[in-house]
Amino acid sequence: MSKELFEAMAQSIIDGEDEDAVRLAQQSIEQEINPLDAINSGFISGLNEVGEQFGCGDMFLPDLVLAAEAMKAAVAVLEPELARRGASREVLGKVVIGTVEGDIHDIGKTLVATMLSANGFEVHDLGTNVAIQTLIEKVGEVNANIVGVSALLTTTMVKQKHLIEALEEAGMRAKVKVLVGGAPVTRSWAEEIGADGYSEDAIGAVAVAKQLAGA
């Protein structure tokens, strides 16, 4: 019974059907299925599948955006239920994430934030065009162990380096791991600027974040 429901959940994400995803999430609550199982065994499987198909060129950007939106809609239905049951997921780590100042691209960053959140991280998404000082203040406020910064323009990538320098100046560099990404960002850039982690996609970002958080 739940196996079929989980498969339908995964399919709703693959199809990017947010109304189906919401309906299935509500159905799982009515059937008293653990919302953790609905997220982990149902919806995430779909998102992982979409990520893989996108990676090998079988799905495209609009599919990815729709899938991410459907995933967010489903998680929004389940999160109050998680809280109600007092069964909040084990938090693997706290992540502050944003797109650097001067850059308004947010599709990839939001996908990374959604995947991290769906996989057990407490995510504070500051949006786009985020000033370095704002990122640093949030890291301090929530005591984050990871700060993720996205940059999509060759002209704004340098802000990732500036963030690391500013964290050093603020005496906070040892307390927080810096994870960088975005289309023009490469592993060698990440190494050059002294970032702790890099991933070229959202699925890889979860694996790297888990490593950085020691989870």
Ligand code: B12
């Ligand atoms: C969609 C898009 C836009 C949209 C953005 C809408 C939105 N809400 O995000 C709009 C139309 C607004 C836009 C505007 C501009 N854009 Co634009 N845009 C793109 C485009 C086509 C796709 C980007 C995208 O969303 N990709 C899909 C997502 C899923 O991929 P992603 O962002 O790379 O994210 C993945 C990984 O990089 C990684 N990742 C991303 N962030 C992070 C963060 C962390 C921590 C980690 C670990 C991983 C990670 O995981 C993600 C998921 O797999 C790209 C071309 C391209 N193919 O990249 C151009 C592109 C980035 N844009 C470009 C340009 C020039 C601009 C503009 C300057 C155009 C203009 N003249 O106005 C403006 C910039 C405005 C600004 N100040 O930011 C250029 C940049 C060139 C360069 N060398 O810098 C590109 C490359 C197009 C091109 N070929 O010329 N753009």
